[in-house]
Amino acid sequence: MDETEIMASGDLDRIIKVDSKGDIKNLMKNINDIAEQLKDVTVEERRAQQTKTDLITNVSHDLRTPLTSIIGYLEIIDNDKYKDEVELRYYVNIAYEKAKGLNLLINDLFELTKMQNNTISLDKEDINLVQLLGQVVAYFEYQFKNADMKSRVNFSDDKLIVNADARKLVRAIENLLSNAIKYGQDGFYVDITTKIEENMAVVQVINYGQSISSIDLPHVFDRFYRVEKSRNSEIGGSGLGLAITKNIIELHQGIISVYSDNERTIFEFKLPVK
Structure with a gap:
């Protein structure tokens, strides 16, 4: 008592x-x-x-x-x-x-x-993820050229068919490409790759600019989180792009992660393959 x-x-x-x-x-x-x-x-x-x-x-x-x-x-x-x-x-x-x-x-x-x-609500349909990525990257060629950068694609031969909302998925991919352009200009190249792992389509957007510190890395998908110095509000954007991307991928039962070292920064997302 x-x-x-x-x-x-x-x-x-x-x-x-x-x-x-x-x-x-x-x-x-x-x-x-x-x-x-x-x-x-x-x-x-x-x-x-x-x-x-x-x-x-x-x-x-x-x-x-x-x-x-x-x-x-x-x-x-x-x-x-x-x-x-x-x-x-x-x-x-x-x-x-x-x-x-x-x-x-x-x-x-x-x-x-x-x-x-x-x-x-998601308007889902069966989508060829490789074709969708190719279209978005092609659309971004002007932005790459304007930033004095070059995109490189390395798509696997795997048939990556996913059941997804195409417009939402395009928004997520655009956010990742925009992010790579904003923060990867020092590295010139942006690589977009695909592969399949255990029934999951794996997409990587890689830039070779300034790395993200280990302190900031766990927070890059947080709302309004901006890394100090080059990754600040002067860069532009709403500060919500990566948070929106994370939510879009998770709404599709996927996962997204980021890895960064002195050589490159990799944003990777995985989606279930049909």
């Missing part, structure tokens, strides 16, 4: 130790189990609350920064504080670009929230 009163006061680390047998022993074990479960729930609730707080803080910062710029430039225009039409167009263009970035962030945040709340 004394031990349960201490537990009831909030000390869930307490464990009842009584030399008993029969029903009293079973009751003691059940109370200890309940206390342990309550402790786990409490820890999980605190973690969820902290995640929510961090998300609100990050969203507030990422929304406020471009919004402040938009208001500032529109105020200049509204007060006729520009020299000529050239300067006016310059200010309008900056406000327009900031507004597009704001729209991207809001849309990405909305999409990610739907995915994580399991309120998004």
